[in-house]
Amino acid sequence: MDIKVLGTGCANCKNTIALIDQVAKDKDVSVTLEKIEELRAIMGYGVMSTPGVVINGKVVHAGGVPSREKVEKWLTA
Secondary structure (H helix, E strand, O other), X not given: OEEEEEOOOXXXXXXXXXXXHHHHHHHOOOOEEEEEOOHHHHHHOOOOXXXXXXXXXXXXXEOOOOOHHHHHHHHHO
């Protein structure tokens, strides 16, 4: 599963990466986690509010840290 976290390095972006990484480990799901900080690249996904989360090329979240339950649903879908 290819996951990109879009954000310029704010605390919410860092918390989102840490949360996704932790849930993936807890659920024993193999993920490739990438941080996208380039503003032009972020806007290329149509995300105007960070952090954004892109899974396998599809934007699934934008703005604020997602809930643990939401991340668990993404990783078990």
